[in-house]
Amino acid sequence: MKEVEVFSFDVVKEELSRLRNKNLRTNFFLSEEKLGFLKDGHQTVAYRSDNGFYFLVGQEGFYKYFFISNDMEDLQANLKLVEEKYGSHIIVSEVVGNEDYLKEIDDQFQDNDFHEYTRLVRMSRMRPEPVHFELPPNIHRLYEDKLDELQNIYLKYFNKFAEQIPTREELRKMIEKEDVYYYSDDSRIQGFIIFENAGITSHLRYWFVDPEYRSKKIGSKLMDVFFTKFEQVKREIFWVIDSNENAIKRYKHFGFNEEKMYNIVLINKKLKYEEQNN
Template sequence: MDNLQSINEIQTLIQQIRDKKKGFVTNFFLDNLKHSFWIRHNSFFYECFGDCFLLIKRNESYSYLFFISTDIYSVMESVSIFLKKEPGTYVVDLVGNEFILPLKNKFILAGFEEYEVLYRMNRIGYPNVSFPISENIKQGELNNIKEVKELLNFYFDPLSEQIPSEEELIHFVANKGMLLYKKDDSICGFIIYELIGATLYLRYWFVVPEFREMGVGAMLFNAFMHEGILSKRQMLWVISRNENAIKRYLHYGFIPEKLYDYVLIKK
């Protein structure tokens, strides 16, 4: 395996596969910010297998596995060779509609297990906002990052929910993308989001257990929608078995899409 050195290098790998003009299959979606952090920390690698590049993001106890290839056969052949050479725990995300199922089944046959399924929900139109916004809602600041990161690490699943790094949280704070509900200087809940163009993306929404059923989540969500008051579309991903969350999103006018994220794992 070789270290990835830059975003340009990743783009070159993608272009090399496209230039073969044999087809294009991938589960990798370039995120300049996130992947720059991975590169900076020397935790992002790649290996070439002819018509397929495998990208590997190393973590302490597991690795994310991505592929950029001309076809499914080359993907599975490359994955098989790689896993024999580099044993460990690997997580693969497969994002798509029902046409992604044949690829998912091939990974299952290769020894991966379905760990989690998420699907996307969206809402079209300007947000509905109630006024006034609670005085307990505050913009996240740099000195809140440590506590928010601890809550994310404790309550969220790193395999399926891709917990942001401290550097990513700094980015969210710098771009006014973190809202906190605070009471007596304690963080009772938070929402992390991005506004890109006319689309408002909900990334993480959390209320500390002892403050649930007190309207904290609703006040956070209302403030979140207010931050994106001029957005024309709001989007999020939800775990398919999280019925309580799905009910809340339906209540707020979100509808499910036929776009799925299959999280597969091989130990």
């Protein structure tokens, strides 16, 4: 297993093509743009073997680990190598799939002292009827002058290991695409919603209401934007922590159903999701 000197999105695509067969296992599903946001200004380390390609991307206070492998023993060998070289740091890896797909990979990680930090389930619904988009009262499109305030909310309230906090450049791109809206009856962001459109599917990325304002039904007003933006959308999806029964119950009230698709977050340290991740 050799360290790779040149790393780029094109290299990753070549490795996906080289390793693709019925045994392929991977947690890399990023576009070139999103990989660029992730690694911008951060250290990246990559390894290549006959049966795999593996890389670490530095973040603020931890590394994200990606694998492309068609041999589980090869994945295990890289996990051991990564632990030997970078085990003093926090390493986070996310894996998406159904229960059968995840079990084999989860076992490999846990055999190498990774722990399941949390698990998310995907929920979805089909739009019941055509919609007309119109902003509810006190809902505003978010512009770049609010970017600092938005980033501060992420730093204060969001979990950096499990919630894929967007970089400043990624947020700027979302704002340009008119995918960010916020609620305010004064000058402060009291809640916000971010979603992305891909054809007939709309993906709810973030939905947040400031704890000080959670008695004003702001959340449902923000969801009205998600439910009506993009006339061509027929399917709506998002991810939620699978142990958050209150949230799942609330989403089911909106007509969403749980799918048998999960995202497990694995970390090489014994950390609790509920703890502040300083």
